[in-house]
Amino acid sequence: MTPSARVQAAIELLDAIIASARDGGPAADTLIARYFKERRYAGSRDRRAVRDHVYDAIRRVAERPESGRAAMIGIAHECPEIAALFDGSVHAPAPIEPGETGAEPGIIPAWIAPLLAAPVEQDALLGRAPVDLRVNRLRGALEDALPLLPDAMPVPGVSDALRLPEGAPVEKSEPWQRGLVEVQDAGSQLIAIACEARPGQTVIDLCAGAGGKTLALAVAMEGKGTLIAADTIRSRLARLSPRAERAGATFIQTLLLDQGHEARALESLHGRADAVLVDAPCSGTGTWRRNPEARWRLTPARLDRLVQEQARILDFAAPLLAPGGALVYATCALTDREGRGQVETFLQRHDGWIADAIDLPLGRAHGPGWLLTPGHDGTDGFYFARLRRGP
Numbered sequence: 001m002t003p004s005a006r007v008q009a010a011i012e013l014l015d016a017i018i019a020s021a022r023d024g025g026p027a028a029d030t031l032i033a034r035y036f037k038e039r040r041y042a043g044s045r046d047r048r049a050v051r052d053h054v055y056d057a058i059r060r061v062a063e064r065p066e067s068g069r070a071a072m073i074g075i076a077h078e079c080p081e082i083a084a085l086f087d088g089s090v091h092a093p094a095p096i097e098p099g100e101t102g103a104e105p106g107i108i109p110a111w112i113a114p115l116l117a118a119p120v121e122q123d124a125l126l127g128r129a130p131v132d133l134r135v136n137r138l139r140g141a142l143e144d145a146l147p148l149l150p151d152a153m154p155v156p157g158v159s160d161a162l163r164l165p166e167g168a169p170v171e172k173s174e175p176w177q178r179g180l181v182e183v184q185d186a187g188s189q190l191i192a193i194a195c196e197a198r199p200g201q202t203v204i205d206l207c208a209g210a211g212g213k214t215l216a217l218a219v220a221m222e223g224k225g226t227l228i229a230a231d232t233i234r235s236r237l238a239r240l241s242p243r244a245e246r247a248g249a250t251f252i253q254t255l256l257l258d259q260g261h262e263a264r265a266l267e268s269l270h271g272r273a274d275a276v277l278v279d280a281p282c283s284g285t286g287t288w289r290r291n292p293e294a295r296w297r298l299t300p301a302r303l304d305r306l307v308q309e310q311a312r313i314l315d316f317a318a319p320l321l322a323p324g325g326a327l328v329y330a331t332c333a334l335t336d337r338e339g340r341g342q343v344e345t346f347l348q349r350h351d352g353w354i355a356d357a358i359d360l361p362l363g364r365a366h367g368p369g370w371l372l373t374p375g376h377d378g379t380d381g382f383y384f385a386r387l388r389r390g391p
C-alpha cells in the first residue's frame with residue numbers, strides 16, 4: 001500500500017469505528033482485524049501503519065467525530081507529512097478543501113469531565129500504558145520469572161507484579177505460554193489482594209468475565225477451597241477454562257447467570273461466601289489509556305443504565321456473604337457515580353453494613369473506598385471498596 005492508501009484505509013476504518021461506537025457494535029480492534037482479513041494484500045508494515053493512524057486519531061479526539069475523514073484531517077492540520085498524503089491519487093484521500101476543518105482535539109468529553117472523581121489527574125488518563133504482568137505463584141516465583149523477562153521491572157508495592165514497556169509481545173514469551181505470568185494491570189492485582197481470599201474459603205467472583213481476577217484469587221487461595229466464577233456472558237466465561245489450565249488453577253467452577261434472573265441461580269450459595277467480588281460492568285473511564293475509543297461510546301443514558309445495573313448486582317450479591325464475609329465492589333471507572341457514590345448509596349440501602357478501612361501501598365482513600373489513578377499510581381484507574389455486615 002502507498003502511504004496515501006494507508007491514510008485512506010485509516011479513514012474507512014475510522015468511519016466503521018465511529019458507527020460502531022454510536023450503535024454499540026464491535027470494538028475498534030475487532031473491526032481492524034476484520035478489515036485486514038478481507039484485504040490480504042496488506043502486508044504487516046501496512047497493517048501496523050494503518051493501525052497507528054487509526055489509534056493516533058482516536059487518542060487525539062475526545063468526542064466522537066463526525067467522520068473518519070474529519071478525524072484524519074485533524075491530524076493533517078497538525079502534521080504536514082500527513083496533509084501531503086491527501087493528494088487525490090488512486091486509493092488516496094481527496095485533497096483537503098480550503099477551509100475544511102478537522103475534528104477538535106481533546107482528552108475528555110466535556111460532559112464527562114465534571115463527573116470524574118475530584119482527585120483524578122485528568123491529563124494522565126490518555127497516557128501510554130505499560131504491560132503489567134502478574135507472576136502466577138501456582139507455577140513459580142517472581143525470582144523464576146525475572147531472568148526470563150530481561151526487560152521486566154518489579155512494580156513497587158504490588159508483590160507479584162512485573163512491568164514491561166508498552167506493546168511488549170508477552171504472549172509469545174515462554175513464561176506466559178507455560179502459565180508463569182499472566183497479563184494483568186497492577187491495579188487489578190491490588191483489587192484481588194483487597195478481597196483477602198484464603199485457602200479453603202468459598203469465594204465468588206460474580207462478574208468474572210474471562211477470569212482475570214478469578215485467576216489472581218485462585219493464587220491467593222493456593223488452589224484450595226471453592227472458587228466460583230460467574231458471569232452472564234457465556235463466551236467470556238468460556239475463555240476462562242484454557243487460561244485456568246495454563247495457570248494450573250483447574251479447581252475454579254464457572255456459573256453462567258441469566259441476566260435479570262441471577263438470584264435464582266445463586267440461591268443455593270446464600271450465606272456461604274467468605275468473599276464476593278463484584279467487578280462490575282462500568283464506563284471504563286479508568287482504562288481509556290488502553291481503550292481510548294471508550295470515550296466515543298459513553299453517553300449520559302448509558303452511564304445511567306450502568307449505575308442502575310451496578311446497584312442491582314450489589315443487591316443480589318449481598319445475601320451471598322457468610323457472617324463476617326467481605327463484599328468487594330470494584331470498577332475500572334473514575335466517575336463518582338459509579339465509585340464513591342455507588343458505595344455510599346449501597347450503605348444507605350443496606351442497614352448494618354460498613355466499609356472496611358483499606359490501606360494499600362498504592363492509591364488513596366476516597367469516600368468509603370479506595371482510588372487508583374494512572375496519574376497518581378501508574379496503574380489503570382479503579383475505585384473499589386470492601387464492605388461487611390457490621391457486628
Ligand SMILES: C[S@@+](CC[C@H](N)C(=O)[O-])C[C@H]1O[C@@H](n2cnc3c(N)ncnc32)[C@H](O)[C@@H]1O
Pocket residue numbers: 188206207208209210211212213214230231232233236257259260262279280281282313
Ligand atoms: C469489568 S468486566 C469483568 C472483568 C473481569 N472481572 C476481569 O478481571 O477480567 C464486567 C463483567 O460483568 C459481567 N456482567 C454484566 N452484567 C452482569 C450481571 N448482571 N451479573 C453478572 N455479571 C455481569 C459482564 O459480562 C463482564 O464480563
